[in-house]
Amino acid sequence: MFRGAAALSLDDKGRLAIPSKYRKSLLLDCEGQMVCTIDIKQPCLLLYPLPQWQLIEQKLTTLSSMNPAERRLQRLLLGHAEDCQMDKNGRILIAPTLRQHADLSKKIMIIGQLNKFELWSEDAWQAQVAADMAAEQEDDLALSDRLQDFSL
Amino acid sequence: MFRGAAALSLDDKGRLAIPSKYRKSLLLDCEGQMVCTIDIKQPCLLLYPLPQWQLIEQKLTTLSSMNPAERRLQRLLLGHAEDCQMDKNGRILIAPTLRQHADLSKKIMIIGQLNKFELWSEDAWQAQVAADMAAEQEDDLALSDRLQDFSL
DNA sequence: TCTAATTGTGGGGATTTGTGGATAATTGTG
DNA sequence: CACAATTATCCACAAATCCCCACAATTAGA
Numbered sequence: 001m002f003r004g005a006a007a008l009s010l011d012d013k014g015r016l017a018i019p020s021k022y023r024k025s026l027l028l029d030c031e032g033q034m035v036c037t038i039d040i041k042q043p044c045l046l047l048y049p050l051p052q053w054q055l056i057e058q059k060l061t062t063l064s065s066m067n068p069a070e071r072r073l074q075r076l077l078l079g080h081a082e083d084c085q086m087d088k089n090g091r092i093l094i095a096p097t098l099r100q101h102a103d104l105s106k107k108i109m110i111i112g113q114l115n116k117f118e119l120w121s122e123d124a125w126q127a128q129v130a131a132d133m134a135a136e137q138e139d140d141l142a143l144s145d146r147l148q149d150f151s152l
Numbered sequence: 153m154f155r156g157a158a159a160l161s162l163d164d165k166g167r168l169a170i171p172s173k174y175r176k177s178l179l180l181d182c183e184g185q186m187v188c189t190i191d192i193k194q195p196c197l198l199l200y201p202l203p204q205w206q207l208i209e210q211k212l213t214t215l216s217s218m219n220p221a222e223r224r225l226q227r228l229l230l231g232h233a234e235d236c237q238m239d240k241n242g243r244i245l246i247a248p249t250l251r252q253h254a255d256l257s258k259k260i261m262i263i264g265q266l267n268k269f270e271l272w273s274e275d276a277w278q279a280q281v282a283a284d285m286a287a288e289q290e291d292d293l294a295l296s297d298r299l300q301d302f303s304l
Numbered sequence: 305t306c307t308a309a310t311t312g313t314g315g316g317g318a319t320t321t322g323t324g325g326a327t328a329a330t331t332g333t334g
Numbered sequence: 335c336a337c338a339a340t341t342a343t344c345c346a347c348a349a350a351t352c353c354c355c356a357c358a359a360t361t362a363g364a
Contacts, residue, residue: 001209003187003233005249009323013341017322021235041223088343089322111231114213118227129231132224136192144222146215152191152198152208152229152268161313165351169312239353241312311360320351329342334335 002112007122009106014099015091016108016119023090032086036094036119038101040076042128045094045102045119047084052115094119154264159274161258166251167243168260168271175242184238188246188271190253192228194280197246197254197271199236204267246271 006019018026026032026049035053039046048056060077063070080101084092094104107122120128158171170178178184178201187205191198200208212230215222232253236244246256259274272280 003209003230004235005231011324013324015323020321041220085342087341091323093341111227112233113226113230114209118231129228132228133192135221135224136228144219147221147225150211150225163313163315165314167313172311237352241354243313245351305364307362307364309360309362311358313358314356316353316355318351318353320349322347322349324347325345327342327344329340331338331340333338 001114002117003114005109005111005125008108008110010094010099010104010108014094014096015087016094016110017089017091018086019110020090022112022117023086026086032090034084034086034092035081036084036092036098037077037081038098039118040073042118043102043120043124045098045104047092047110047117047119048115053081055115153266154269155266157261157263157277160260160262162246162251162256162260166246166248167239168246168262169241169243170238171262172242174264174269175238178238184242186236186238186244187233188236188244188250189229189233190250191270192225195254195272195276196280197250197256199244199262199269199271200267205233 002022008017010016030050033050034047035050036045036047060074063074065071082095082098086092102119103121103124105121109120109122109125111118111120154174160169162168182202185202186199187202188197188199212226215226217223232250234247234250238244254271255273255276257273261272261274261277263270
């Protein structure tokens with residue numbers, strides 16, 4: 001499972017070097033084959049090892065194409081999904097369309113989130129963290145059931 | 153289970169020597185592998201032996217990435233989680249980002265908290281203790297159900 | 305009180321990693 | 335079929351990281 005954040009940079013060709021601590025497990029899990037798509041709630045990209053992505057695809061097929069919200073989710077996720085193959089140096093190429101969605105320029109953050117990575121522009125990530133921290137400081141009167149009993 | 157507080161110092165490279173009374177059990181439990189992340193309510197860091205951390209990760213996987221509050225918790229905890237491996241001298245390296253979050257400079261407190269440690273700057277720790285003591289002096293009109301029945 | 309052992313601290317050097325650029329291969333197009 | 339444009343592979347340098355050794359300080363024991 002992936003965790004942690006790392007700063008790295010997109011080069012002129014749009015290549016992104018995966019931090020070496022993740023490379024070994026990616027080669028084992030999926031021989032470097034990944035799928036990148038957009039996040040529908042935040043200005044970031046989601047990067048899945050192929051097996052993890054296939055689970056998502058399965059779930060998506062169970063959604064009804066009659067329900068507009070579910071249909072929309074399918075269209076957004078599948079429509080933006082791009083195959084990414086790690087090269088011999090542990091780098092992947094991010095398609096221009098995707099780069100645009102997350103406003104990725106030179107300075108990038110890659111964030112491990114268990115079954116996937118999130119890709120953020122450095123500025124957007126810092127803004128997000130600040131916003132998240134601020135939200136956590138407030139008294140959450142209506143915490144979800146799952147969070148009520150969450151102990152760290 | 154860990155308890156007690158100890159003062160120690162970060163060296164120039166950001167390394168922290170774990171007090172020797174904890175080292176043996178850490179080597180047994182997890183061969184010195186730990187995970188450090190931020191505390192979302194307080195300016196301190198949380199340091200878990202790997203097995204303890206994995207329990208947290210399991211709980212995090214049950215949360216929905218559609219619910220904003222649950223997603224926020226995942227992002228903050230996982231996004232700031234760093235692997236820490238004790239070196240031959242019983243030291244761990246604290247990443248710069250984490251140091252910054254808890255405002256850690258030279259003088260540090262490490263606090264045993266059962267399944268984890270807390271890392272505080274010495275100043276912040278003393279302020280926190282004072283604040284906690286003051287809070288306990290007040291009449292707590294709205295004690296939680298669990299505290300109502302708590303006897304020491 | 306002196307010695308020995310353990311713990312805390314500092315620093316040098318080898319290795320790995322991230323990044324940029326050059327060359328080779330492949331694809332698409334006229 | 336040839337040429338251009340894009341993509342992949344390889345190489346090299348610089349920077350950061352890790353690993354090991356050495357010394358100081360403290361504690362414990364004789």
